[in-house]
Amino acid sequence: MKIIIFGGTPGSGKTSMIKFAIQELKEKNIHYVKFDVLNTKDDLLIKEKFNISTEKKISGDVCPDHYAALEIPKIISQNKDKDFIIMETAGLCLRCSPYVKEGLAVNVLNILAGNPSNYGPLLSDADVVIVSKGDLISQAEREIFRSKIIEVNKNALIIDGNGLTGEGAIDVAEKIRKTKETKENLTLKHSMPTAICGYCYGNKKISSQETLKKYNQGKELKSRLPNLNCGKCGFKSCNEFIRAVLDKRTDENKCPYIKNGS
Amino acid sequence: MKIEKISILPGIDKENKKENSGKIDIFKGQKIGIVGPTGSGKSQLLYDIEKLAYGETKTKRKIQINNKKADNQLKTDPIRKIIGYLTQHMNFMTDTNVYNFLKTHIKTRGKYRTEEETEKLIEKVINDANTLTGEKIKRNTNLLILSGGQSRSLMISDLANISESPIILIDEIENAGIKIKQALNLLIKKEKIIFLVTHNPILALDTDKRLVMKNGGISKNISTSSKEKEIASYLSWIDEYFLEIREGIREGKQIEKLKLNCNPIK
Numbered sequence: 001m002k003i004i005i006f007g008g009t010p011g012s013g014k015t016s017m018i019k020f021a022i023q024e025l026k027e028k029n030i031h032y033v034k035f036d037v038l039n040t041k042d043d044l045l046i047k048e049k050f051n052i053s054t055e056k057k058i059s060g061d062v063c064p065d066h067y068a069a070l071e072i073p074k075i076i077s078q079n080k081d082k083d084f085i086i087m088e089t090a091g092l093c094l095r096c097s098p099y100v101k102e103g104l105a106v107n108v109l110n111i112l113a114g115n116p117s118n119y120g121p122l123l124s125d126a127d128v129v130i131v132s133k134g135d136l137i138s139q140a141e142r143e144i145f146r147s148k149i150i151e152v153n154k155n156a157l158i159i160d161g162n163g164l165t166g167e168g169a170i171d172v173a174e175k176i177r178k179t180k181e182t183k184e185n186l187t188l189k190h191s192m193p194t195a196i197c198g199y200c201y202g203n204k205k206i207s208s209q210e211t212l213k214k215y216n217q218g219k220e221l222k223s224r225l226p227n228l229n230c231g232k233c234g235f236k237s238c239n240e241f242i243r244a245v246l247d248k249r250t251d252e253n254k255c256p257y258i259k260n261g262s
Numbered sequence: 263m264k265i266e267k268i269s270i271l272p273g274i275d276k277e278n279k280k281e282n283s284g285k286i287d288i289f290k291g292q293k294i295g296i297v298g299p300t301g302s303g304k305s306q307l308l309y310d311i312e313k314l315a316y317g318e319t320k321t322k323r324k325i326q327i328n329n330k331k332a333d334n335q336l337k338t339d340p341i342r343k344i345i346g347y348l349t350q351h352m353n354f355m356t357d358t359n360v361y362n363f364l365k366t367h368i369k370t371r372g373k374y375r376t377e378e379e380t381e382k383l384i385e386k387v388i389n390d391a392n393t394l395t396g397e398k399i400k401r402n403t404n405l406l407i408l409s410g411g412q413s414r415s416l417m418i419s420d421l422a423n424i425s426e427s428p429i430i431l432i433d434e435i436e437n438a439g440i441k442i443k444q445a446l447n448l449l450i451k452k453e454k455i456i457f458l459v460t461h462n463p464i465l466a467l468d469t470d471k472r473l474v475m476k477n478g479g480i481s482k483n484i485s486t487s488s489k490e491k492e493i494a495s496y497l498s499w500i501d502e503y504f505l506e507i508r509e510g511i512r513e514g515k516q517i518e519k520l521k522l523n524c525n526p527i528k
Binding site: 111112135136137138139140141143144146147158160165166167170171 | 306309312313318319320338340343346347348349351354355356363366367369370371417420421424425
């Protein structure tokens with residue numbers, strides 16, 4: 001079983017490229033998961049078109065990438081018999097990347113959506129970058145865009161893709177076939193921002209137990225902090241400070257107001 | 263790298279039928295027309311050539327350079343790229359000025375040597391572009407506000423001066439409202455291989471051969487006959503006359519006389 005994760009801004013052509021890639025991989029046993037925030041019908045459309053198992057995951061009030069990481073263990077345990085699990089993420093704020101180290105990370109990048117240096121780990125952590133909508137601009141601009149991608153991500157395979165004609169899908173499918181089998185213990189390529197769960201306190205191991213442990217550590221520390229975000233510890237906010245303490249990058253006594261642990 | 267020859271190996275058309283064109287060889291110095299109705303696959307053929315496709319595009323065509331599959335770097339690395347491509351696009355999408363755009367492209371193509379040489383090259387690109395269009399392009403003009411004709415002229419001059427590729431693909435140069443003849447003179451230099459998608463009969467007949475597209479595939483491969491070339495030169499005369507009247511009207515003249523003596527233009 002191999003895990004393939006597609007990320008990219010809305011409208012970049014992720015779903016179209018995935019459809020063409022599934023077409024190329026039709027001899028394989030594939031499970032498709034679509035993550036979205038509010039609603040989607042792509043799971044039904046893909047199920048109907050290719051007759052493969054699909055599901056949708058709607059994140060609602062939770063950050064979609066956090067939600068994806070929380071759901072991955074369940075998805076894997078239910079689909080161990082598949083050749084590939086293709087996950088399409090919602091990809092919204094560019095702060096994170098939803099990729100795991102043990103799978104293939106594919107970024108679909110809309111050439112019209114601005115300078116590649118504006119993208120964070122979504123682009124810089126990708127193994128494959130599919131540049132979409134390149135047929136809409138001149139060769140000179142395409143060349144410049146490509147060199148700017150390389151400035152951000154030297155190692156990725158860059159593919160010219162076209163969501164209308166399926167150009168590039170053969171190259172993507174080839175790369176998916178060559179992806180290594182995914183073992184247990186997945187790790188995020190890039191940690192998630194501070195918010196509400198164990199991943200928010202910087203946990204990178206995809207495991208319910210690990211993330212709960214980190215969450216409890218974070219919660220305990222938070223209860224002893226003033227939550228003033230005064231910056232005297234050297235960090236912008238108490239949340240950032242908590243992460244740094246849990247990562248052992250700083251000591252909890254750096255906060256002048258901390259209450260001693262019980 | 264020396265390009266002696268480029269070959270197109272048959273793929274499939276829109277109905278998955280194999281193209282019966284056989285292997286098509288094109289040698290350096292040759293000019294090839296690509297003709298056919300809209301939607302017949304002309305731009306796709308250019309795309310296959312630009313990509314130096316080897317079975318991975320939807321047409322499954324294979325493109326060989328000097329009888330061999332092209333090295334991967336030739337396909338992707340702009341510094342080593344051997345194909346210059348003038349697409350049908352009439353507008354730029356990058357929010358920057360003409361000068362910065364050209365400078366970045368010069369660096370991307372690995373042409374940057376000294377500041378002085380680069381300045382000279384940028385000036386030449388802008389001057390050459392200005393020979394093709396009416397309103398002059400200035401170096402500090404934003405790319406996004408250039409007119410269709412100005413954008414197209416700048417793309418052509420950029421292709422001729424900065425990309426300098428041995429193989430040139432030109433997609434419907436006649437659509438831009440620019441001076442076609444001067445534009446082709448800029449692009450077409452000795453020893454290059456030129457592919458020209460066109461609906462213009464003069465351009466189509468002023469070639470060594472032409473590929474006729476139908477339903478996504480190459481349906482015919484016609485060598486231009488001497489009779490056809492002769493007809494093209496008469497058509498050129500009509501075209502020049504037409505342009506003369508157009509310029510007259512643009513300048514506010516009244517057109518009262520009709521010329522009837524048609525002389526071929528070599």
